[in-house]
Amino acid sequence: MTYTIRQRYKLRMSLIFILLGICAGLFFVSLNDGLGDWYPFVNGGIIGLALGIATAYFEFFLDKNWMKQKSLIAIIAVRTIYYTVIVSLVIIIEIGVARMIKNHLSFPELLMNKEFNEYVYGGEFITSVFYALALVAFVNFNYEINRKLGQGVLLSLITGRYHHPREVEKVFLFINLSNARQIIKQIGRLQFHEFINEVIYDITTPIITRRGVIYHYVDNEMVIKWKKTEGMRNANAIHCFFEIKERLKENQPNYLKRFSVIPEINGALHVGPVVKGEIGLIRSEIVYHGDTMNTTSRILDKCKSFSTDIIASSQLLELIDLPGNYTQRKCDNVLLRGKNTLVELYAVHQITERNTVLVV
Amino acid sequence: MKSSLLLKRKLQSSGLIILVGLCFGLIYPLFADDFTDKIAFLNGILIGFFGAVLLSIGEYFIFGFDTRKWSFIPLVLVKTALYFIMFSILIVTVMCFTRGKENQMGFWEYFYSPQFDEFIHGEFSTILIYCLIVLFAINFTRQINRKIGHGVLVRFILGKYHKPREEQRIFAFFDIKQSTHIAENLSPIQFHKLLYEFFNDISLCILITKGEIYRYVGDEIVVTWQMKDGIKHSNCIRLFFYMKQQLEELSEKYVKLFGFKPDFHAAYHCGKVIRGELGDIKSQFVYHGEALFLGHKMEKACSYLGCDLIISSALASDLPIPPEYVMKPIGKLLNFHKELLYTMEEKQPVMA
Numbered sequence: 001m002t003y004t005i006r007q008r009y010k011l012r013m014s015l016i017f018i019l020l021g022i023c024a025g026l027f028f029v030s031l032n033d034g035l036g037d038w039y040p041f042v043n044g045g046i047i048g049l050a051l052g053i054a055t056a057y058f059e060f061f062l063d064k065n066w067m068k069q070k071s072l073i074a075i076i077a078v079r080t081i082y083y084t085v086i087v088s089l090v091i092i093i094e095i096g097v098a099r100m101i102k103n104h105l106s107f108p109e110l111l112m113n114k115e116f117n118e119y120v121y122g123g124e125f126i127t128s129v130f131y132a133l134a135l136v137a138f139v140n141f142n143y144e145i146n147r148k149l150g151q152g153v154l155l156s157l158i159t160g161r162y163h164h165p166r167e168v169e170k171v172f173l174f175i176n177l178s179n180a181r182q183i184i185k186q187i188g189r190l191q192f193h194e195f196i197n198e199v200i201y202d203i204t205t206p207i208i209t210r211r212g213v214i215y216h217y218v219d220n221e222m223v224i225k226w227k228k229t230e231g232m233r234n235a236n237a238i239h240c241f242f243e244i245k246e247r248l249k250e251n252q253p254n255y256l257k258r259f260s261v262i263p264e265i266n267g268a269l270h271v272g273p274v275v276k277g278e279i280g281l282i283r284s285e286i287v288y289h290g291d292t293m294n295t296t297s298r299i300l301d302k303c304k305s306f307s308t309d310i311i312a313s314s315q316l317l318e319l320i321d322l323p324g325n326y327t328q329r330k331c332d333n334v335l336l337r338g339k340n341t342l343v344e345l346y347a348v349h350q351i352t353e354r355n356t357v358l359v360v
Numbered sequence: 361m362k363s364s365l366l367l368k369r370k371l372q373s374s375g376l377i378i379l380v381g382l383c384f385g386l387i388y389p390l391f392a393d394d395f396t397d398k399i400a401f402l403n404g405i406l407i408g409f410f411g412a413v414l415l416s417i418g419e420y421f422i423f424g425f426d427t428r429k430w431s432f433i434p435l436v437l438v439k440t441a442l443y444f445i446m447f448s449i450l451i452v453t454v455m456c457f458t459r460g461k462e463n464q465m466g467f468w469e470y471f472y473s474p475q476f477d478e479f480i481h482g483e484f485s486t487i488l489i490y491c492l493i494v495l496f497a498i499n500f501t502r503q504i505n506r507k508i509g510h511g512v513l514v515r516f517i518l519g520k521y522h523k524p525r526e527e528q529r530i531f532a533f534f535d536i537k538q539s540t541h542i543a544e545n546l547s548p549i550q551f552h553k554l555l556y557e558f559f560n561d562i563s564l565c566i567l568i569t570k571g572e573i574y575r576y577v578g579d580e581i582v583v584t585w586q587m588k589d590g591i592k593h594s595n596c597i598r599l600f601f602y603m604k605q606q607l608e609e610l611s612e613k614y615v616k617l618f619g620f621k622p623d624f625h626a627a628y629h630c631g632k633v634i635r636g637e638l639g640d641i642k643s644q645f646v647y648h649g650e651a652l653f654l655g656h657k658m659e660k661a662c663s664y665l666g667c668d669l670i671i672s673s674a675l676a677s678d679l680p681i682p683p684e685y686v687m688k689p690i691g692k693l694l695n696f697h698k699e700l701l702y703t704m705e706e707k708q709p710v711m712a
Contacts, residue, residue: 127486127489134493145504160432160433167548189633190524193524193646197637200639200640214639274548275548280560280573281506283509284507284508285576289548289551289555289578
């Protein structure tokens with residue numbers, strides 16, 4: 001059975017949630033009841049497992065499209081109610097069943113059982129529910145922040161992995177909206193913001209399918225990066241650009257309908273060493289510095305003058321086996337702005353059927 | 361001026377912590393006790409209040425600004441552990457005091473009484489777990505808040521900018537002078553370290569002038585203010601002079617580490633921008649607007665104008681000039697809509 005990338009991501013996140021749930025369950029028990037008895041640990045573990053599954057189900061697998069239209073308050077309310085009910089039910093059922101098995105009680109006997117009543121009304125139950133709710137909120141909150149920061153950034157910030165800068169090799173793809181100025185003139189800044197957001201949502205799928213990582217958005221430019229090996233493998237980086245283009249082309253009617261303009265993009269591909277490190281005390285970011293970044297940015301400027309969609313550097317093309325349906329055409333050697341050596345650049349084209357007919 | 365601004369900021373944040381402390385102090389008795397026991401609520405309030413005061417002292421006067429450089433996990437753990445010990449002592453003290461009063465016993469008398477013994481073996485552990493969770497949550501959120509930028513967290517939670525909106529803002533572009541030249545002479549790692557040090561050293565200045573770091577792009581840093589925050593006390597312009605002063609004070613460190621003293625120039629502009637949120641799996645708060653575009657161009661002009669600070673006329677007309685500085689026009693630039701540009705300098709002391 002094969003899963004799509006999104007499904008695999010969801011399953012992986014669910015597993016993390018469940019493991020966290022079990023750990024939290026065991027932790028609570030060890031604080032509350034001490035280490036003397038094994039029986040509370042079984043309860044803690046089972047409750048943690050069940051809550052992990054319930055959380056993962058609600059966050060990843062439940063169809064929440066109807067929620068998009070609701071206000072933020074409504075969404076918070078729905079979540080709070082769902083989790084309170086689930087947490088209370090899970091805890092009370094688990095403890096009840098456990099008591100029934102341990103003390104050989106039938107269900108009516110359980111309801112009359114003094115110990116059980118004391119548990120429910122005596123405060124311990126409320127404490128457990130409160131603890132579990134706090135944890136669910138905590139996990140969800142972090143999941144959300146992680147999503148906002150981008151793939152893996154939160155983890156790197158927390159573990160301090162790039163506290164000391166390191167030199168790494170990366171493939172960079174810079175994309176810009178080449179007709180941005182004209183679009184702004186036509187539809188205004190406010191609409192333009194919606195427009196560019198739409199473009200980003202559209203092209204996120206081809207990017208993650210090709211295992212690219214979005215580094216940041218600067219004005220109408222977007223920077224995508226790969227580990228060197230990832231970007232080279234299956235010519236991911238080159239495919240990525242053309243799949244983005246295809247995606248935007250497919251959605252052209254949609255853009256025309258909503259904004260009456262269509263996005264046109266240029267791209268620049270380059271590979272090389274960069275320094276990766278964390279900066280900033282009041283706003284931390286994991287950033288890349290280095291000549292490779294500057295060069296890629298300069299290459300992007302050249303797209304217009306060579307009237308091509310995408311330019312790749314010779315360093316990159318030496319490392320990638322160009323798949324059969326692409327051709328490369330050498331551009332004249334150029335001097336990039338702010339540099340004093342000539343660079344060799346290539347325009348990359350996709351061979352469509354129409355093109356082949358023309359060649360014949 | 362600088363230190364008083366810092367103190368004000370610390371006190372403001374302490375106020376917030378105390379408020380949060382009071383809330384959490386009240387939540388506990390709400391769940392654990394019934395409403396007949398007034399002492400429980402009094403205890404909640406007292407513990408919440410004094411706990412928060414201790415927490416603020418710890419956060420702002422013991423763990424200073426420099427602890428931001430520590431790694432995340434050790435910092436959160438060390439802080440949580442320390443505050444946990446503080447809270448345990450605080451809880452015992454408050455309990456002995458109020459419950460002692462209730463039972464007409466002295467502090468120590470209650471401390472050695474069987475009722476207190478019962479409390480220690482019973483409810484105390486629950487209260488401690490509650491405290492531990494709350495402390496961890498507060499510390500963790502505060503650290504995350506520091507990491508991702510001031511106020512960004514609140515916006516994430518409230519989703520304030522889900523719909524783009526127009527705002528009047530001030531933007532300042534700071535750029536290290538001759539950065540290409542410097543980059544060529546330092547190794548890439550060294551250059552990164554230079555930027556790291558530079559951005560760290562100016563952080564505090566940005567914080568106390570209420571600036572918000574919009575982004576880092578290479579060696580450039582963009583700081584932004586809401587119009588009224590930037591204008592108030594001329595915060596935005598003060599930032600420039602605070603930064604210069606800070607670099608001057610630390611110049612020895614830079615000479616020792618990198619062999620020279622870095623300098624920077626800045627361009628200030630203000631105008632209407634669209635503020636919104638972009639992206640799906642990676643999301644970012646962004647500003648779009650002509651003001652940003654122009655400001656960026658002004659910054660590029662700094663070096664050939666030979667000016668460390670340029671201010672657009674749009675901002676200059678709104679900006680109150682602090683008494684210790686003077687504003688000077690530096691002329692018009694053709695490609696800036698023929699806008700007049702200004703610079704600001706410190707007043708020379710008048711010779712007697």
